[in-house]
Amino acid sequence: MRRKKLLMTSCAGLAGAAVLLVSSCSSAAKRADLNKNGKISTEELNKALVKAVFEAADENRDGSVTFEEWKQVFPDSTKKKFQAHDLGKNGSFTLEEALTYCKKHKTFDKLVGKVDSNGDGIIDKEEAGKFQDKMAATQGDNEVQKLKTLAN
């Protein structure tokens, strides 16, 4: 099945919607909880965001993102930025490469830090809820809806 195209004005917009998704949808939260301890750490949220953006970009679901796919999601981005993600320099990048890139460049650290408002490294329900309220005010329901469709 061909998935709906996800056009975002910015990576942060998409990431914001992903936070919403992880905090509001229990199946997404379960998947984000990688060590299955019932809590989502900032590191786990960070990985979940990279994964959400990666999966949104990998339109043909072959496990790698090409420049063409990248441009569909980030039309304003440059080839240089794409190539920075392509660590193996083979013309596309995998989720592993995306995770390495985002870790190195702290792509979502600021956003995740905002969600973890008490700074204890764990995203609790209250913090997720607070962030959800904040995002609802700035993020269109449309984007959130689109992400939910992708996650299911």
Ligand SMILES: [Ca+2]
């Ligand atoms: Ca966990």
Ligand SMILES: [Ca+2]
């Ligand atoms: Ca692909």
Ligand SMILES: [Ca+2]
């Ligand atoms: Ca916290």
